[in-house]
Amino acid sequence: MSTAEGPAPGLPVRMPRPRQPGRHRRPETLKTPEGAPALVLAVPGTPSPAIRSLAEEIVSIARIELAGLDPRVGYVDGDGDEYPSLESVLTQAAAERGEESPAAIVVPLLAGPEASVMRRLRQAVMDSRSAAEVTDVLGPHPLLAEALHVRLSEAGLARADRARLFTVATAADGIILATVGGEEAVQAAGVTGLLLAARLAVPVLPAALDIEGSIAEAADQLRSSGSLTLALAPYVVGPEVAPEVLHDAGKEAGCSTADALGPYPAIGKLVVAKYTTALGIPQSPEGAPMP
Numbered sequence: 001m002s003t004a005e006g007p008a009p010g011l012p013v014r015m016p017r018p019r020q021p022g023r024h025r026r027p028e029t030l031k032t033p034e035g036a037p038a039l040v041l042a043v044p045g046t047p048s049p050a051i052r053s054l055a056e057e058i059v060s061i062a063r064i065e066l067a068g069l070d071p072r073v074g075y076v077d078g079d080g081d082e083y084p085s086l087e088s089v090l091t092q093a094a095a096e097r098g099e100e101s102p103a104a105i106v107v108p109l110l111a112g113p114e115a116s117v118m119r120r121l122r123q124a125v126m127d128s129r130s131a132a133e134v135t136d137v138l139g140p141h142p143l144l145a146e147a148l149h150v151r152l153s154e155a156g157l158a159r160a161d162r163a164r165l166f167t168v169a170t171a172a173d174g175i176i177l178a179t180v181g182g183e184e185a186v187q188a189a190g191v192t193g194l195l196l197a198a199r200l201a202v203p204v205l206p207a208a209l210d211i212e213g214s215i216a217e218a219a220d221q222l223r224s225s226g227s228l229t230l231a232l233a234p235y236v237v238g239p240e241v242a243p244e245v246l247h248d249a250g251k252e253a254g255c256s257t258a259d260a261l262g263p264y265p266a267i268g269k270l271v272v273a274k275y276t277t278a279l280g281i282p283q284s285p286e287g288a289p290m291p
Contacts (some may be wrong), residue, residue: 066272104128157231
């Protein structure tokens, strides 16, 4: 039995664990502020079991990054209980929070700007009549360059140092960075492309999957500048484009294609970073929220 002077003899005394000094100390766990709005992941594309699995994996990563998070998934083209629409998810979040504002922070699951998806996303927010905020898309960001590098190395198109992910040797001497969203997306992808080029020490050219001839033009330009072995790196998370589109793009360019970014850990981290930035939580230079 405890007394006013402290715990009774024989009972264990819980002492705070001292922080490990230096660069090897454990990072402090960041928690969601009390009463924070829901994080709603806005997923583009035609819903399917594969897309739902991808979204759930990204949500799992986000939960690990930010304790106490209330993440939800809304599909831009969703309908029904299996694939709830973004509008219905926002309406429910608003009903649960009552007059608290905002009810949700919507993070688009897009690597780069795609105007048609963003218009429909914002329309869903308006139709839900909820006080929800919409963040920017995930890129450009150094973490996306890292993810692209890893996907290329997994496909045998670039080799990465195990410890630091920097190239030892590369199988491709020219990279086509394939995005969706027209010229605006191509310009935005160019920023991440420069970061990827610095990692691989090879030229990287962005091109649009939804502009006819854009992929072939990028391939011709790389070959004319001396690149002999090309690789196509999809600058998409996955739901934005059908797999056969990426396959056809690789055939058009006459080169091998890496996988889409998918549920790479950096994607979940960037989703959390967009959410916490909207909450006003400072970010580290690497894009992680600071405790």
